Amino acid sequence: MCGIVGYIGPREAYPIIIEGLKRLEYRGYDSAGIALFDGTDLKVSKTKGKVVDLENRSEKEITKNGNVGIGHTRWATHGVPNDVNSHPHVSNSGELVIIHNGIIENYDSLKQELISRGYTFQSDTDTEVLINLIEDVKKQQNVKLGKAVQIALNQVIGAYAIAVFDKNKPEEVVVARLGSPLAIGIGENEDEFFIASDASPFLEYTKNAVYLEDEEMAVIRFHKGIKIRKIKDDSLVDTYVQKLQINLEQIEKGGFDHFMLKEIHEQPKAITDTYRGRLLRNEAIIKMAGVEDNMKKFLNANRIIIVACGTSWHAGLVAEYIFEDLARIPVEVEYASEFRYRNPVINENDVVIAISQSGETADTLAAIKLAKSKGAFVFGVCNVVGSSIARESDAGAYTHAGPEIGVASTKAFTTQITVLTLIALRLARAKGTISSSDFRQHLLELEMIPKKVEKALKSDANIKTIANVYKGVSNFLYLGRGYNFPVALEGALKLKEISYIHAEGYPAAEMKHGPIALIDENMPIVVIATKKGHYEKVVSNIQEIKSRKGKIIGIVTEGDTQVRALADHVIEVPETLESLSPLLTTIPLQLLSYHIAVMLDKNVDQPRNLAKSVTVE
Ligand code: AGP
Numbered sequence: 001m002c003g004i005v006g007y008i009g010p011r012e013a014y015p016i017i018i019e020g021l022k023r024l025e026y027r028g029y030d031s032a033g034i035a036l037f038d039g040t041d042l043k044v045s046k047t048k049g050k051v052v053d054l055e056n057r058s059e060k061e062i063t064k065n066g067n068v069g070i071g072h073t074r075w076a077t078h079g080v081p082n083d084v085n086s087h088p089h090v091s092n093s094g095e096l097v098i099i100h101n102g103i104i105e106n107y108d109s110l111k112q113e114l115i116s117r118g119y120t121f122q123s124d125t126d127t128e129v130l131i132n133l134i135e136d137v138k139k140q141q142n143v144k145l146g147k148a149v150q151i152a153l154n155q156v157i158g159a160y161a162i163a164v165f166d167k168n169k170p171e172e173v174v175v176a177r178l179g180s181p182l183a184i185g186i187g188e189n190e191d192e193f194f195i196a197s198d199a200s201p202f203l204e205y206t207k208n209a210v211y212l213e214d215e216e217m218a219v220i221r222f223h224k225g226i227k228i229r230k231i232k233d234d235s236l237v238d239t240y241v242q243k244l245q246i247n248l249e250q251i252e253k254g255g256f257d258h259f260m261l262k263e264i265h266e267q268p269k270a271i272t273d274t275y276r277g278r279l280l281r282n283e284a285i286i287k288m289a290g291v292e293d294n295m296k297k298f299l300n301a302n303r304i305i306i307v308a309c310g311t312s313w314h315a316g317l318v319a320e321y322i323f324e325d326l327a328r329i330p331v332e333v334e335y336a337s338e339f340r341y342r343n344p345v346i347n348e349n350d351v352v353i354a355i356s357q358s359g360e361t362a363d364t365l366a367a368i369k370l371a372k373s374k375g376a377f378v379f380g381v382c383n384v385v386g387s388s389i390a391r392e393s394d395a396g397a398y399t400h401a402g403p404e405i406g407v408a409s410t411k412a413f414t415t416q417i418t419v420l421t422l423i424a425l426r427l428a429r430a431k432g433t434i435s436s437s438d439f440r441q442h443l444l445e446l447e448m449i450p451k452k453v454e455k456a457l458k459s460d461a462n463i464k465t466i467a468n469v470y471k472g473v474s475n476f477l478y479l480g481r482g483y484n485f486p487v488a489l490e491g492a493l494k495l496k497e498i499s500y501i502h503a504e505g506y507p508a509a510e511m512k513h514g515p516i517a518l519i520d521e522n523m524p525i526v527v528i529a530t531k532k533g534h535y536e537k538v539v540s541n542i543q544e545i546k547s548r549k550g551k552i553i554g555i556v557t558e559g560d561t562q563v564r565a566l567a568d569h570v571i572e573v574p575e576t577l578e579s580l581s582p583l584l585t586t587i588p589l590q591l592l593s594y595h596i597a598v599m600l601d602k603n604v605d606q607p608r609n610l611a612k613s614v615t616v617e
Helices: 013-023 051-061 107-116 126-141 145-153 259-265 267-275 295-299 310-327 362-373 388-392 411-431 436-457 460-470 482-499 508-513 535-546 562-566 582-599
Strands: 003-008 031-037 042-048 068-074 096-104 158-166 172-178 183-186 193-196 208-211 216-221 225-230 303-308 331-335 350-356 377-382 395-398 475-480 502-507 524-529 551-557 569-573
Touching: 003 013, 003 096, 003 158, 003 172, 013 031, 013 051, 013 068, 013 193, 031 051, 031 096, 042 051, 068 096, 068 158, 096 126, 107 126, 126 145, 126 158, 145 158, 145 172, 145 216, 145 225, 172 193, 259 267, 259 582, 267 411, 267 436, 295 411, 303 310, 303 362, 310 331, 310 350, 310 411, 310 482, 350 362, 350 411, 362 377, 362 388, 377 388, 377 411, 395 411, 411 436, 411 582, 436 569, 436 582, 460 551, 460 569, 460 582, 475 482, 475 508, 482 502, 482 524, 482 582, 502 508, 508 535, 524 535, 524 582, 535 551, 535 562, 551 562, 551 582, 569 582
Parallel strands: 303 331, 303 350, 350 377, 377 395, 475 502, 475 524, 524 551, 551 569
Antiparallel strands: 003 068, 003 193, 031 042, 031 068, 096 158, 158 172, 172 216, 183 193, 183 208, 216 225
């Protein structure tokens, strides 16, 4: 879960790489490094800490000129975060240098082999083993760098996105990927090339991008272009250049203090962009090519298996409610990491929906590869265009949330629910399990959601006041019923991941089977108690909490009086259908966690120990 950046061309590489690393810091931020060829020699500077620490260090350590360079921001897997384990890593001869995102699983056996041949190692990393393996192949077999990389990678087990260059041949950079993302930006005049984990580091320079597929490598030569080959058999692959549709402004903060707050406020537009051209209320139809083209698969499916991780898994849980409720299709929601190793029963009559914002989450990617190998049809719901999961899926639908930079997922969650709701409604219509008046009402209500989200966002000041009351607690409980049980889980996750306060989400009725023991006057309990759904039952749950002096924060429908009379605080959201209520009830929970984290002076956009896309298992 690291970020890699590289440049070869006429410009100074240093500033491009440093700014690029800052854009990718959401991927990992425990150490950073850069390697440049300054015209005579290889210059490497690396340090524990953030990219700004690297800037300060490299200022003293290296000359910053040179037209070819590679840089890295790290999320440690092998070897603790320190200077020596930071990337780039240099081969024993000092000639070859590498940056790597991923994990080499058989690195120890390769290392022992190399040690037996006299190689020595400074760091504990798998990456240093790889660069010395490449060097050994290059020397032993007297081949060019590209060939040496290919041969070495065929001995490697694991995941990687790498960039390597040789100081004796600085006009050439070799890149390769398996499991970890790698994009190549091509300068307008094809006279310069940018290498990165995603397009954000080179968006301001070019919109022409090549996304390497799994098991592909490319040799990038200054003034000569790119040659892409299959790592397995060295066969040539056509270079497919995509024109990127996102712009720089989308990946800047736009006047907000944090990306997370910006992305929370972008949800009305993100939801609108996600149903635009798909929800056609006047014609009372839903049009989604990926669903239409595979309608038979969906309608003949024995069941739908949803695989995902984290917040995407919570969106999957909401989908379970709406698919079973409206389309009457049995759904199972699986943690991808468990599903992939549980030897699950899957067959060709199963439809697997994979949900992933980044489209790069290793466990979800592996889960869908497993499902495909057993004949299941895989439908991907991703936000990042051209991502691995999007390409691995048989068909899919993108959430049009735009780039999500904050590690804590917000607009991706609500746009995932929007896409899944559209699919469920379309299938319900096709199956005739929803009346046309109910169908129309759902289209109407869904179309009104963005305006209602804007209204919910207006409770920000009230939520900030509540956050100030509870910022000092060490535990929180979140309760919800039905469609809002997954929202309770999501609210707890948001608070945990950015404020580091322990929090648990529970089905409200489940409270009596244990968690109620935690409740006393020091325990704040967020209870989602909107009118539609199991309102009366939730009210009695609130009374049970109240009788144990728990502090109640009620998420209620505008104009609610009953819960207002019982709760210590209420946050109102506009009324909507129960099946659409998660799109509104999640908003105050996002803001509550955000304000508490800011008040606790936490790094909201880059919480400790986390990264935006988890590309290793
Ligand atoms: C959510 O805020 C977290 N960033 C994390 O749980 C995330 O949802 C999970 O890693 C899945 O990521 P994906 O949607 O990119 O696959």
